[in-house]
Amino acid sequence: MPEHQRSPRLSLRVFALAAAVTCVAGLGTAASAVASPPSPPPSHSKAYPGSVPPWAGSRTKTGNPLSNTTVEGEIYLNLRNLAGAKATADGVSTPGSASYGQYLTPQQWIDTYAPTQASFDATVNWLKSQGMAITGTPQSRLYVVFRGTVAQINAAFSTSEQNYSFDGQTLIGPASAPSVPAELGDAIQGISIDQGKLLTHPTNATPNSGEAAPAASKPIQPPLNVPCSDYWGQKTATLPEAYGTTSFPTNICGYTPAQLQGAYGISPAGTVNATAGAGQKVAIIDAYASPTIVQDTNTWSAASGVPQLAADQYQQIVPDSRMFLDKALCQEPSGWQGEQTLDVEAVHGMAPAANILYVGGNNCGGGLDLAMSTILDSHLANIVSNSYGNTGEALPANTLMGEQNIHLQAAAEGIGLYFSSGDSGDEVANLGYASPDFAASSPYVTAVGGTSLAVGQDGSYLFETGWGTARQRVVQDSTGQLVYAGSLPGPFRFGAGGGTSAVFAQPAYQVGTVPASLAQGHRVSPDVSSLADPYTGYRIGYSPITNDNVLKTGSFGFEGIGGTSLACPLTAAQMAVAQGSSGKVIGFANPAIYTAAAAGGAQRDVVPPAHEKAVAFSSTVSGNTYLVGMNHDSSLFTAPGYDDVTGVGSMTEGFAQQVAALH
Template sequence: MATPPSPNTAFPGAVPSWAKPANDQGAAAADTSVEGELFLPLRNPAGAKALAGEVSNPRSSMYQKSLSPAQWIARYSPTKADYANVVSFLKAKGMTITGTPDSRQYVVFRGSASEVNSVFGAQLHKYDFKGTTLVGPSKVPTLPKSIAAYVSGITVDQGAAKHPNYATPDSGLNATPRARSAAPQAKTAACSNYWGQNTTTIPEAYGKTKAPTFICGYTPKQIQSAYGKGTVVRAMPGNSGSHGHAPDGKGQTVAIIDAYASPTILADANTYSAAYGLPPMNSSNYRQIVPSPGEFRDEALCGFPSGWQPEQSLDVDAVHGTAPGAKILYVGGNNCNAGIDVALSKILDGKLANIVSNSYGNIGEAVSANYLFGQVNLELQAAGEGIGLYYSSGDSGDETINLGYTAPDFPASSPWVTAVGGTSLAVNRNGSYKFETGWGGILDQISNGAYTSPLPGNLYGGGAGGGTSAIFAQPDYQKGTVPSSLAKGMRVVPDISSLADPYTGYVVGISPINDDTTLATDPYTTETYGGTSLACPLTAGQMAVAQQVSGKVLGFANPAIYATAKARTTAFTDVVPQHEQPVLAYTSANSGNQYLLSMDLDSSLSTARGYDNVTGVGSMSYRFALAISQHRHPGGGGGNYGH
């Protein structure tokens, strides 16, 4: 006898690609705490998409005529009645409601695995995803038709867990890290404060027997100088575009989103600022909206507060270092899943900033379709309100090392955000720009006067994320700029780039957490960080300066970025392969081992003249501020990318 059809509505898009029988490790324990989200559809989604496109398009009569949060919510958000029905349903089923944004786009809930199975028929199992155990549905989740009518998507999995994209020089070496409670080891004498300050003898490589040593960590002053802040100052007599102030981001607010919250961030930022000549931070220029430590959730899955603290410190120091006059708003999620979504909604629903730096991402696009398109709706809200979302492109190149296939990382792969790739930066002794290459490095250990493997080596030292999306079609703003051989009709990542290589990294101040339970910390120290987690806030800070100088809110900036690049201005630096193979010598502070780093080798991704999938249209510089201030319509296309 045939099985009668289910009276419920199935949501096949709720099953992530990794939740498949080959990865199945059996049923999740009944008492496993599970977080989920129900996404509600926008009213008039086509209209929301059209609005996002028009207000972001420099060639549109609607350019920069964005809506307020209240206007956007009134026009496009789910109705209060529909939202109340969904919330009431979850409460009636025993779910604990943990997130209800003003935009009403989703509801965050928690329950045990047994409760979630009962409500959604998901039969949650454990899955091995590239060495990490995740919980996800082994059956397609369902909802009663009466509730499904209000719902566009479901997530009841841990696949949306985001990770920070910062990197250290030892990240790829499998070296035993120093204990957080131990005093930091002194920098090796070999490191350099600028490119070529110190050199060392190496076994012959690429026709050379000497190599410059890795960078100890560039300072804010060096970054400002190398990326052309002085050019902007000199080009603006009287600083007329910045209301009598040197261009420093004054009048702008940059929001930063991460998980959890550093217990020492303000003290650390002020010690850092005093050391590097930056304005002090206080309630007038720094604010945070964060959960209390007792509200932190899913700490083991997310990498603990100690794993996210360097990200927050890096983000704050990078924004403050590139835009010392800007205000910074830090919003911390209570975890790295839906807590991040709630943090973003707080900014969007109150328009608390119009530049948002997001230095985290997923591994590739391996998230459920329901989650992915729920995120895109949030991005449409941001664009419609004139808020620019900047996402780091990732630190694992084309992701083959993690996934076994090539993929850009989401959310950076969305066509509605600005994806920031990475470079390696060489700064001269006087602070001037020497050169950049694409961030991507292969390390070869030096032992007994020889390399331990054929050059360039066999240790991947990290590289900027990028590549061609398997999900999103090519937006119009990329047409004519991104080579068709890369795009093949799809969105390509990144859009722009900035310093990311930890071997030419940035100095950051931090009092490292040494106990994730008590949040006790070690004394303040400085450490060197890189990753596209650095590139993203550096770019956000420069965008704050661009908005200050131009007097314009750029909002979703990709159409303006590509139009400016098409106009062949010097706003961006085209990052191209060097004539000679660039190398650095590195001595690990952890192991003492010596390595040769061969640069501009980023998995299957490569730099090229014009657009490339490592650095996008090029490296960000303060000169973009001049380009935007001088041209309301920076030229080039735009088109109907929003439709």
Template structure:
């Protein structure tokens, strides 16, 4: 899991303003930043001091001038019952009303410069002040001692106690991110559904394309086209072969976007931003080749695609665990899926310098601060919610500004189901659990011969491998990945979920009469066994070149839903912004949402043992759809796998 801190600072969240923990007085006119010391950084875990000359890049995040006012305004512009509904603010209006003042920025910069730091970026929304310096300068400025600590198989840098700042700045500093390494990195939420582990990559900037993967046959061009009649029956049934990977036209048809296209609505007039780490050197070539091969009437033109990739931070002392080539695959999936659903929309890719919070938050803030897009799709997240207060508060402020500006921010709900297998207890994933974003869950989707949605159920997969004529383990198999969901321990129930999300779900993981935020909000296709055909440059035994394979994960669901919302923008002639209040108040319990229910179904899947060809043999397995043995379940009405359900064509596009 990404974080080891288990105590969280209270912060203002949707549904009510929680009391903020007071700063703790320290010696010599200083005040502590509460809970800025990771609990794992104990004397017993310390293995070394940090070299005084080590270079650190960190950010001092700044408080909004009026946190309560910003949240009230965010609710007003997004709530259809409010007089201020859709009266969005410009970035300049957000800065003028809520951002830290120039005086505050100047005071923080002056202190940092006086402490010997070189000042880096200050974004246009004045969210933070970036600084670069040595470990010794950090120790002096924040009155701490930096060391290296052994934690969960890693050696990470941290301070020996809470960071502190001069008392006159205490009310202005939201938190500091980057002094410690209390991060075990965001992971992209995509999967091909195979058992082959992702390869770790070389250092960013010199990364070769990731290892090649191909789907073996037989497979079906649509759900149910081919049935396995040669292998033993599974649960008394001969199973259909898994689809080879749905094409853009199949997904547009299944989600009813063809009708909107006939009305001239294909996403044009809307910009979708995609935020990931790094930047694939072959992204435009791959995405344009994919469109030419699989959707020739909707090419991806140079004028539709742009990117901004932050350069790596030189000299940064941090573990290199990012699997950059894996992030290349994530970027490619996101771009191709978004274009597939909204072929008229413009696409902006923004790549973080690495896969840590410091860089991904900066990439997201880049889009929001300059209103560079109308929709943002993010297909990554943490394992659970074990997140320090500084990161939660910083992310909360970025997402609130997005709401104020009318920007819709979508996050995939994760690919590890209820997280019990990894964490020991059920949990949704952060950032999907944050209250001011839309969490997109995942489904298994059956698209029929004529492009119709035959059925859609929750994506939770059970795998039974065929060995010596028998399936092991027996039905429903072993859990093999699925959509994240569940009830947050970190965030209380937001206003938009009240009266819609059942108490049986909102009271999970809570104490007393408390209710929590439940994930997800909405869902779309994610199951790699009923997944999307993707094209990407990969490294095969005979070289690196473009090839195609089936892929899934809620990394697919998020850009698919972002594409659907871009089509809604162009059909309705306005940008929808933060849609959760509308989803829960106007579309729940209506035909605009397809209620995703449990379906008893399974598919037969054949894989190459070596991932690329038949020379190493074939692996056959039955994949149970909507695996039942988790703490989250697909049920009638709102549920914690698929949320309210999935969008239902023109009815959804017109009602949101």
């Protein structure tokens, strides 16, 4: 499908959305910073205390939003038989089960477990009666996405929307439990009327992430100018003594598909298997859409030793760019363009013959759910890569459970959902407490953690460590001597997310593999891992958006990038290759992953290195030079066997084949 071609049905839906949002804004009351008290809930109503976000409290409150501010909301409906839906998802996904691999069609799942049409229609009609604009509904009837003004939401849900400070942003959320009429209560699982989901973000990182250009009055005067390397140890730099040496390899400019295919066993070292992934389709979900994705991918492919996209090999389902919503909170289309490019070029590099379906959300909240349902409700692919996540599990409890229902549908249909585990380690720096990122912490998705990877001159695999970056800057002392600015390894910069969920119970497939002292009866993520460290990252190429309003782009260029946003599509692509060569559909992979690992699988167990691993790096933005230490991931640690940085280990193609062979 050409880059700008869209489904006519989708286009009509988006233009209807535009009219609906305009209508909502027009219905709002006059702008006012004075919050009216919430209407008392009717005597016959049901309240949802689990729909108040954990960050909405008196300590974080900053004021009252304007009453005509438009807010996205989402109502999640109860499944008709939650226990049965879980049993089905577990049964079709678990090796040895009588129903293993006997997946349901979308219609079978909807007919058996989805909310009833009557309860769905009643919810939609009530929202409309309250003046809300319905902006998206899936065929599965699992939820309703709508928009309303603060005044409308306060009146409809008998609450008071307030402004709160969270994660560096000002967010709107309810100060008290929202409620609905009692006759709707039994059908509704939860209500999302806060902006927390709009903090869903891409989980990628570059070597220059967080670097700032020096002030004009202080031009760059670097003590060193360390060049990057094309392979591990190609170039070295002399730094102050650390770990018994003064000579350190320099960071990787960005590995190529041949290097990664060879390192992970898809092709002989240093070569490309151009037919890998033939007959398979990998779906990718992100917010918004790059206007130059096909052109950029083909330019990158020509320079990276892989075939360009064949006709119809790439397809996309995206909203009209004029209908992109909530761009400021969602980090703008330019903030997601690099993510989409990374996802597409990572899949194409590892599985060059696989078809790719990109489905873009109109925002990073309910739009991502609608993108997912577009795939699930028509079974458009059986592998879905999702390189985004929330900050920990800091969403309302009802929202987490409503989202899990979507994951249950995917598992029952034999669709594997792969989510990046995050790039902020244990999230203590952002939340003040340890938490794995959602949706990777859901028991019905495969969470992909991260590693640092060394590939040799001949394209051979050398080693991996857990991805956890600690950096210490190299500076000059008063005598001009190069020294470290502080103790080594230095402050934590970023690393793979993971840890123990505070919400989800331990799934059966983790029992016996995840140490009980780590799990404490709860789900632990990640499940597997792949390359994520941007200092040993992947080379992508794209034409960056320079104007987010009209999506104007600049000149094409290459960039080294990483993050678990890289690990996720790499793993999804490896599963596609395994499906293509085995003729099997893996579906929700976790039960098979843990079964294969327990039997002595071909995954690489990532353990603490015998000797400290570090690279030298000079920022092209700030001019700073660092010694970058590896395997220092906040309070998460690699260990023999399962660990909360890399899961059961680094994904290899041999291991993916073992997982597929269990079918």
